[in-house]
Amino acid sequence: xxxxxxxxxxxxLCLLSINSLYLMPKxxxxxxxxxxxxxxxxxxxxxGVCGLVSILTYMAICVExxxxxxxxxxxxxxxxxxxxxxxxxxxxxxxxxxxxxxxDLIGTEKHEYGCFLEFLPFHWVSEFVFIxxxxxxISATLYYKTCKVLWSMEVLDYTRLNERKIxxxxxxxxxxxxxxxLYFLCSFGSISLFIICELYGIDIxxxxxxLFAMQSAINPFIYTLxxxxxxxxxxxxxxxxxxxx
Numbered sequence: 268x269x270x271x272x273x274x275x276x277x278x279x280l281c282l283l284s285i286n287s288l289y290l291m292p293k294x295x296x297x298x299x300x301x302x303x304x305x306x307x308x309x310x311x312x313x314x315g316v317c318g319l320v321s322i323l324t325y326m327a328i329c330v331e332x333x334x335x336x337x338x339x340x341x342x343x344x345x346x347x348x349x350x351x352x353x354x355x356x357x358x359x360x361x362x363x364x365x366x367x368x369x370x371d372l373i374g375t376e377k378h379e380y381g382c383f384l385e386f387l388p389f390h391w392v393s394e395f396v397f398i399x400x401x402x403x404x405i406s407a408t409l410y411y412k413t414c415k416v417l418w419s420m421e422v423l424d425y426t427r428l429n430e431r432k433i434x435x436x437x438x439x440x441x442x443x444x445x446x447x448x449l450y451f452l453c454s455f456g457s458i459s460l461f462i463i464c465e466l467y468g469i470d471i472x473x474x475x476x477x478l479f480a481m482q483s484a485i486n487p488f489i490y491t492l493x494x495x496x497x498x499x500x501x502x503x504x505x506x507x508x509x510x511x512x
Contacts, residue, residue, distance in 0.1 A: 270351045271331060274358070275324045282317040285310055312369050319362040322402050322454070325447055327354055329406040332443065333413045336436065395458050403451050410444055453478050 288310075331351075335342045417437060457478040 270348070270355065271324055271328045274355045275321060275328070278317045278320040278324065282314060282321070285313050285317070308369070312366055315366040315369060316359075316362045318454075319365060319398065320358055321450070322398065323358045323362065324355075325450060326402050326406050327358065328443060329409045329413075329447070332440065333409045336413050337416050395455075395462075399451070399454055399458065406447060410440075410447065414440060414444075453481055 331346055334345050338345075417433070417440060460474060460478065
């Protein structure tokens with residue numbers, strides 16, 4: 268699972284970096300950076316790729332947890348390092364291939380503070396149904412089955428000696444489910460704003476982009492602050508600083 272979390276962190280970092288450059292002129296209301304039309308295409312392409320990678324990585328993490336907890340006898344064969352790397356490479360390859368048509372379907376319009384992108388409403392509706400909604404249903408189903416097994420009495424009776432390990436897995440599962448729900452709330456919200464913007468011509472595109480990128484900014488804090496080792500090391504670090512003053 269660590270490789271999948273690393274891949275999720277990488278896609279979040281790319282998404283934040285690209286959107287920060289894109290939103291900077293709009294936040295300061297002056298052309299701090301001059302963007303060409305080529306960057307407009309690059310921005311939406313990479314944003315779409317990283318966003319899709321994050322969604323599919325969430326589902327891959329869900330599948331991995333399902334195999335480890337529900338099908339532990341197959342975990343050693345199915346969840347090997349080489350297979351996980353193959354899954355990660357496949358996710359990036361699929362995301363890039365899926366977003367390549369953006370260069371033909373997207374229109375760009377240059378403005379003083381940057382560039383704006385023009386989509387057709389059917390694009391957001393189709394992406395919502397075929398990508399976000401399908402991944403959400405699959406992941407929610409697998410998480411439900413995984414939690415049902417993890418919190419069942421049969422598992423506790425069968426693995427009485429590993430009760431500490433079960434509790435640790437429960438904590439990890441709670442964090443993953445929280446991140447999963449938060450991500451899709453932001454994702455569904457941003458797509459809804461995109462659709463409203465295109466259908467009714469309301470100028471809320473910047474809010475949709477910020478909502479889309481917000482989850483990538485929140486994820487690192489969730490992973491680190493909930494981790495016991497991080498909290499302990501962070502406490503030692505600040506204690507050492509204040510004690511030396």
